[in-house]
Amino acid sequence: MVKALPPLLASIIGWLRAGYPQGVPExxxxxxxxxxxxxxSDEEVREITAALVDQGDLPIGKPDIQMMITKVTNEIPLDVDVERVRAHLVAGGWAITDDTPNDHPH
Structure with missing residues (x-):
């Protein structure tokens, strides 16, 4: 049985799918x-990532999820990569600003 996500996390997955209709590229x-x-929060990121894996939107294994989150904690992605992903999310309707660390889809 798949665990139901809280409405906020389910809506974030909806926005991610709008930005990545073919799934998230590696x-x-x-x-x-x-x-x-x-x-x-880290727990919310784990829940979203696990749901994306379960539903085939993120083609990695569940054991890889924590490793990826740890890698992000220890390694800053390139600005060009973050901007590319930001553009996908904005195209999907997610308002992202640099000055508001807790802006969620609306």
Whole structure:
């Protein structure tokens, strides 16, 4: 049985799918997680990432999730990569600003 996500996290997955209708490409995993970590708790990022894996939107294994989150914690993605991912999310309707660390989709 798949765990139901809280409405906020479910809406974030909806915005992610709008920005990535074909699924998240491999070179966007780390910048995407970095952007999510700026706005969500680590637990929320894990829940979203696990749901994306379960539903085939993020083609990695569940054991890789924590490793990716740890990698983001220890390694800053390139600005060009973060901007590319930001553009996908904005195109999907997610308002992202640099001065508001907790802006969520609306």
């Amino acid at each position: 070179n966007d995993y780390i910048p995407l997680i970095a952007l999510l970590r700026r706005r969500l």
